[in-house]
Amino acid sequence: MPHRKSLASVWRRIPQRYRMESTMCETCGTYFFPPRNFCPTCRRKSKIKHYAAKGTGKVYSYTVIHVPQEGFELEIPYVLAVVELDEGAKLTAQLCDVDLEDLKIGMPVEVTFRRISEGKGGGIIHYAYKFTPISGQNK
């Protein structure tokens, strides 16, 4: 059975997963996702500021998953990608509403809010960002 997540562990990630809020370092201009409390480069000189990602970016790499993680059986085949946000941070997310033949590195994508998974036997339903091709730009 998948690791059962506490309500608090889901609640505390709502700003990132629902609204793509994170942090950046004003000293060097680096954007992080997920948030960091200090900048690994600037360290003590870090000036950490909150930001909300615009939610647009490009596919940095991707895979089509045929053997799923437990809890994702109904999704196969599903597309997992590393997306490079326009701000510069990279994150891991699913791509949805995409033709598998159209998949390619560099493809422009934008954020969409979706259901990710649900706990077995009526557990918490998890929502977060997925990404979808920006219409007309996916070829």
Place this chain on the structure above:
Amino acid sequence: MEKVAIIGMGMTKFGECWDKGLRDLIAEAGAKAVTSAGIDGKDIQAIYGGNMSAGRFIGQEHVGALIADAIGLSPIPSTRVEAACASGGLALREAYLSIAGGIYDVVVAGGVEKMTDVYTEQVSLTLGGAGDQEWEVFHGATFPSLYAMMARRHMHDYGTTEEQLAAVAVKNHSNGAKNPLAQFPFEITLEQVMKSSKVAEPLKLLDCSPITDGAAAVILAKESFAKKVCDNPVWITGSGHATDTLALDDRRSMTTLDATKLATKVAMKQAGITPKQVDLAEVHDCFTIAEICAVEDIGFVKKGEGGKAEADGMFDLNSDIPVNTSGGLKACGHPVGATGIKQAVEISWQLRGEADKRQVKDANIGLAHNVGGSGATAVVHVFSREVR
């Protein structure tokens, strides 16, 4: 710093060992290692045991004390070391440091994993814990899918092909066929790999290492003790360990493991060697793309040339730098916590001339490379027949 030698080594058969539990596996490997060293159990002062996840695989924690108990060495200190799939390599390093630093004279470095007592889905979920639970696994990432994205980017940046990936699996099975302790001691063809079922594109079933039970152990000793009891010690001349971000997406590169490069640099500098001087290597081929990245990041070939080099047979058993003579993780099997120690066992057998049908001629210097997760931990050791 004390010089450190491997004076004894042993491992169980790797595979689906239905008749053996965790304690049976580690007891067998430990006893073989002690017997091969020709020492008495009471000479051993401490144990370092690599184990990734007995808690999730069989519900058993407190593995350090369990190992000492299972091999009849209580009450000596026994420490469990965890770094996902690099747990074994890191246990070896902790054991090495304890002697090099002058704390102990003789210690055991072991590794064990019992993986087949739970369903495959649970194994996958547990292995996923080597990645980032909140930011990768939450979104449906599986372990193969992370390496698949490394492979996809490698193909994009360097023109690496699926056939070149497959060539790694074919080569490692060819070596594994000569290893009676391997999980899959048989050959496979390029066509079989290419036609195997899709796991996470472009990786197919036969690009992936299997689920395995197994244990391995080595006995380490300081120079004065080693020379007294052992005619053919294998010296650990370099040890490197580096870390990187837990999540793959946070890294500077998805096709270079910076942790591998750094750990290799440290280990080679200490050993006073360059990649060209390495006679054979055991590298972390949890997936075929991982071996291609490893041979590049260790410095056997330039970045981007690993796929072609593999397909050209540059790392075959009869080549200048045979890689994964044991069969690697792919064919010998991958009991995650034991793998790093198995690599040391294989290199030791090779340097002592005890590797039978897969013996590499004139093997003097060997290298072992063990990775945790998708590259958040790398541990590299250099071994030599000559003390340095």
